[in-house]
Amino acid sequence: MMSARPRRTGEPLGMSEDVHSRGLIDQLHFSPDTGHIRLLEQRMLLMHAESFAALRHELITLLGIDKARELITRLGYQQGFEDGHRVRDAGIGQGIEGLNLGPRLREIEGFVRNQPNETMRYDIEQGEFFGDYHWRASWEAEAHLRHHGVSGSPACWMMVGYADGFCTAYTGMPIHWQETECVAMGHAQCRVIGKPLAEWPREEAGHAHFLQIDTFVDSLAGARHRHGDRVQDLEGFVGASAGFNNVARLVRKVAPTDSTVLFKGESGVGKECFARALHSISPRSGGPMISINCAAIPKELVEAELFGVERGAFTGADVTRPGRFERAAGGTLFLDEVASLSLSAQGKVLRAIQEREFERVGGTEVRKADVRIVAAANQDLWAEVEAGRFRRDLFFRLNVFPIEIPPLKERREDIPLLTALFLERSMARCRKQVRGLSTSAYNALWNYDWPGNVRELENMIERGVILAEDDGVIDVQHLFAGGEKLQDGAFNLGPGGRLVPEQSEHLPSSAEEAIVDQLLDEGVSFEQIESLVLSRALQRSGGNVSATARLLDLKRGQVEYRLKRRHDELI
Incomplete structure (x- = not known):
């Protein structure tokens, strides 16, 4: 509760303290003269609970309960993830003590009263996490009950999302809390149980569905059913960050159309993965998706690869074969690294897109190009146009619906989810079991700049699985054994395989x-x-x-x- 004496502007809010919240209280400041409330060095808002409840009611009315739940849960996840990392950075608590600050923060903010049913268990090197809490005085459950009556399912969506986000950020591994009892369902109190996401059966993961693989669109479950093993191409398509979800929203918007899409972003951000997701939820999903890396084809063979070749068209053309446009008929053609095409090839691609027809090399028959074009570029195409290296008219043909995919360093909330996915995949590929990553390894992943983006993370996790001991733990030296530079400088493998700083680092005089x-x-x-x-x-x-x-x-x-x-x- 607030202290009785008047407080000066910017002075911390006085509250009754316990062992878990002592450091948190010093982080809470009211500054009425500047219009700021700050907690953990971030700006906060003191909102009217009833107005927020009314907004929640409007979202459910407008979007339906499933969409509203996903949106509100994701909002809670973002809040929790940010708080989890700020608690770690502030150095307020360690281990279980730091984890207990998550529930305490929500209490300070007036959302709920947490009552542990047993001591939380947490051992990152063993991959162990378990929590069991009763939530009393849940604002969210009371608001739902007041506006919608008794519910058939738990209603503390934002709280569950917050718990997921905080624990995932703090531990470095995806954690999910599931509400097993809820006041909105008629129970006397709410109850939640938390475990690593991997330990929850998919059908029981409940509100965590927005963290699962390629479930950002409603119809993808249908795509999985229709196309079976082809959906494995999307494995690696996970994310909970605002950047990821914005791209997913744009993909969902353009998927039902036949419009040309241009994915932009650094190398390794997952442009082809998004392109495959786009194809899988489009009306053309029953047709093929054909990819071509324009940078990997010699200039003299580009035309033959794209449009096909008739036998005898040139020396070495011993058989007639179709090109990528022909093979993608009825489906999607993905042109990766499209900026690498020569100006001559660009002109032929432009004609095929514009006229919807082409001819094989050495042929005279005009063939229809019944394909949807999806292109990707890791360079600024407009800058290439200005430099005279890319055709202006082709740029405008490709730039119908541009989607910018942010680099991994701008969506770090996705790192724990991707790490868990790549760890599972690498263990299967290497036929080897490890227990997980150490705390220092997770910290290093978070602090790294990721010039190679998602592709680099996947390769680094596979390297860690190879170098770690059987049934051991992946540590920093296992991940950063390829000459990568950490935030504190360059590191090399020293005696015994330990990671040590380069000699250029400061030494005591x-x-x-x-x-x-x-x-x-x-x-x-x-x-x-x-x-x-x-x-x-x-x-x-x-x-x-x-x-x-x-x-x-x-x-x-x-x-x-x-x-x-x-x-x-x-x-």
Whole structure:
């Protein structure tokens, strides 16, 4: 509850504290003079619960209960994922203590009262996670009951999404909580059980369906039923980030049409995977999807590959064979790295798209091009047009419905889901079992810049499975054994296969070593050294916490936590 005395602008909100929330309380600030409320260095809004309940009711009325549930659950997931990483970055708690801050945050925000039924179990190296909570005074369940009456299914959608997102971000592995009892269903209280997503049978995963493979569109389940093993081409199509879901929304919009689609984005972001998803939910899904990598074909063979060749058309053409346009009849033709086409080939592709017809090399028969064109480019095609390397008229033909796929570094929320998927796939491919990834390995994946995007992540996980011991744990040195540069600099494999910094990293000077030796000789403890450094940094910063954090290369929350801890030790 709030402290009785008046507070100054920007002063932390005073509340009754416990072992799990002591550091959190210092992160909550009201600044009425600037119109800001901040929690964990992010801006918050104090909203009217009844207005939010009315908005929830409107969403259900307009979208239907299934769509509204997916939208609200995903909103909760985004909130939880952001909080999970901010708690980790602030260094407020470790292990179970840090995980318990997720429920405490939701209590501070007024959503629910959490009552654990047993101690949460969490061992990332064993891949173990289990939680069992009763939710009391759930705002969401009460709102649903008030607006819609007794429900046939659980209604704490945002809370479930938040729990999923927080635990997934904090542990680095996909965690799902399932509501087994709900006040909206007539139970006395709500109850949730949390386990790794992989341990939930697909039919029991409930609200986690938006985290599952290629289920971002309603009709894809039908596509899986109709085309069976062809859906395995989509395995790897997972995501919960805003960037992923925006692309999925655009794919869903354009899929029922026959319009040309241009996927743009860096190499390895999954352009072909999205193209296959587009084909699978389009009216042309019963036809073939034919792909061609334009960069991999010699210039002199492009025309023959695209349009086919008649026997004897040129030296070496011993048989008549159809081209990609012909083989894709009734389906989709995917032109990958389309910017690599020569200007001559671009002109022929333009004619085939524009006139919907073509001729084989060495042939005279005009053939119809009954295909949908989906192209992909990892370069800025407009810049290529301006440079004279790409035809302006072809650009406008391809750019009917452009979709930009963000790089992996801009949708890091997808990393735990992709990691879990690639780990399962790599273990099957390598015929080897590992228990999972270490905490430091997950941290390294999160902090890495991913120049190779999703493709690089998949390759790195497979490398980790190969290098890790049987039934062992994948650690940082197993993942980053290919010369990749981590945020703190370049790393190499040292003696015993451990990952060590390059020699260019800063080493202590003789003066620094002398200072450390003196402190060690005098028996000064680590806590005393930390306290001395913190005190001196505060003095030099004039008591400004933000300036102190910059001086010590820490986050503001980490400095506030240390100051609070010192204060508690003194009283």
